[in-house]
Amino acid sequence: MVVFDDLSRIFDLDDALEKVGGDREILEEILVVFSESYPDQLSELKKAIDKGDAPIVERAAHTIKGSVGIFSSKKALETAFRLETMGHDENLEDAAAIYSKLEQEVEELEAALRATLSES
Amino acid sequence: MNILIVEDDPVSRRLLEVTLRKFGYDVVVTSNGNEALEALQGPSVPSLVISDWMMPGMDGLELCRNIRVMKKSSYTYFIILTAKGGKEDVIKGLDAGADDFLTKPFNSEELKYRVKIGERIINLEQRILKLATTDSLTGVLNRRAFMERMSEEIQRAKREKSPISLILMDIDHFKKVNDTYGHQIGDLVLQRVTDQLIDRSRAYDFVGRYGGEEFVICVLSMEDINPFSIAERMRKNIEAQTIVIDKNNQTIRITASFGVGTCRPESEDGLDDLIKRTDKALYEAKNSGRNRVCLARKE
Ligand SMILES: [Mg+2]
Numbered sequence: 001m002v003v004f005d006d007l008s009r010i011f012d013l014d015d016a017l018e019k020v021g022g023d024r025e026i027l028e029e030i031l032v033v034f035s036e037s038y039p040d041q042l043s044e045l046k047k048a049i050d051k052g053d054a055p056i057v058e059r060a061a062h063t064i065k066g067s068v069g070i071f072s073s074k075k076a077l078e079t080a081f082r083l084e085t086m087g088h089d090e091n092l093e094d095a096a097a098i099y100s101k102l103e104q105e106v107e108e109l110e111a112a113l114r115a116t117l118s119e120s
Numbered sequence: 121m122n123i124l125i126v127e128d129d130p131v132s133r134r135l136l137e138v139t140l141r142k143f144g145y146d147v148v149v150t151s152n153g154n155e156a157l158e159a160l161q162g163p164s165v166p167s168l169v170i171s172d173w174m175m176p177g178m179d180g181l182e183l184c185r186n187i188r189v190m191k192k193s194s195y196t197y198f199i200i201l202t203a204k205g206g207k208e209d210v211i212k213g214l215d216a217g218a219d220d221f222l223t224k225p226f227n228s229e230e231l232k233y234r235v236k237i238g239e240r241i242i243n244l245e246q247r248i249l250k251l252a253t254t255d256s257l258t259g260v261l262n263r264r265a266f267m268e269r270m271s272e273e274i275q276r277a278k279r280e281k282s283p284i285s286l287i288l289m290d291i292d293h294f295k296k297v298n299d300t301y302g303h304q305i306g307d308l309v310l311q312r313v314t315d316q317l318i319d320r321s322r323a324y325d326f327v328g329r330y331g332g333e334e335f336v337i338c339v340l341s342m343e344d345i346n347p348f349s350i351a352e353r354m355r356k357n358i359e360a361q362t363i364v365i366d367k368n369n370q371t372i373r374i375t376a377s378f379g380v381g382t383c384r385p386e387s388e389d390g391l392d393d394l395i396k397r398t399d400k401a402l403y404e405a406k407n408s409g410r411n412r413v414c415l416a417r418k419e
Contacts, residue, residue: 018227019225019226019227019228020135020139020228021139021228021229023228026135026138026139026142029134029138030134030135030138033130033131033133033134034131036130037129037131041129059174059176062203063128063174065203066129066131066132066203066224066225067129067131067132069203069224069225070131070132070135070224072225
């Protein structure tokens with residue numbers, strides 16, 4: 001089992017649970033969808049950054065922001081929002097570096113969610 | 121209630137779906153504007169839409185504008201999803217015709233109450249619509265609502281190349297009933313007669329009150345059905361019915377005259393022509409002794 005030294009920085013379980021009315025099963029169910037969909041969402045974002053397509057960067061980062069927001073992940077949400085803003089401002093200068101950070105945070109989030117939600 | 125979900129992100133989409141199902145709603149799930157518009161064309165159309173704003177292709181605003189220009193018989197309540205700290209301008213959303221907005225990530229309790237508000241408005245609209253289309257004494261369609269529906273059905277029948285028929289009915293000597301027993305009994309007679317018309321019409325046919333003591337029935341003709349025999353059954357039932365008018369079980373009996381007209385799919389006739397011909401047939405039934413059914417001449 002993966003051990004995280006400070007889970008609360010990755011996501012806030014209490015907050016996420018409160019948003020779904022305390023129904024842990026709902027979180028488990030959408031985690032399955034998240035695990036399936038985040039690789040594609042990240043790669044769409046990466047491609048747009050490589051191509052310098054700011055509107056797609058904005059939209060793709062916005063979508064990821066929405067997904068990670070559901071799990072109350074402050075870290076990943078902030079990073080996705082930074083990329084969204086960069087896309088909106090059409091300034092992709094540091095986008096590649098921020099993307100790497102986001103990718104790592106999203107993967108970390110998914111692993112943490114799996115570890116936490118699979119506990120009973 | 122049927123809710124339509126429009127959301128491009130699979131995670132948010134599933135969250136909306138499971139949450140709304142948990143609250144007991146039927147949901148239709150789509151991932152873009154075009155799919156959503158298609159879902160709104162079907163027969164059991166969702167009355168409430170929850171749509172994401174930012175989507176590839178048609179976004180939520182455009183979808184909302186498209187829905188607002190659609191010709192629909194009932195209102196579509198539209199909730200648009202915005203992101204916290206997002207660039208979407210809520211005013212712009214409301215301006216496009218959205219009824220309400222919800223900020224993502226939303227809380228399921230908040231979602232529940234927003235949907236409840238929408239449901240209340242939809243129910244209110246349906247109640248008002250019912251009041252506006254129903255004849256309050258008899259409960260059947262009023263003249264305007266009947267005509268609206270009848271002209272839609274004529275269009276449809278022509279498209280589907282099937283015949284459609286109209287029955288016009290007038291109670292015989294109704295003025296005498298009113299003069300002899302009073303208007304209250306007159307109203308009772310109208311109600312009892314309506315019962316027979318409804319009883320003798322089929323599920324897809326519909327009945328309307330055309331005027332004082334005049335009624336109309338639309339018969340969506342199928343191969344096996346003869347509108348003349350439907351009218352004849354109505355006439356017989358009305359004739360056989362005894363109406364109790366007071367506590368001493370005093371009863372009266374009445375009769376009615378009918379005109380029956382059919383619009384064949386190959387004919388150029390519209391609703392006005394059909395009414396004219398059917399009205400003539402009714403006039404003929406009255407003139408040739410009442411309590412009978414007359415067929416209109418062909419177009
Ligand atoms: Mg979206």
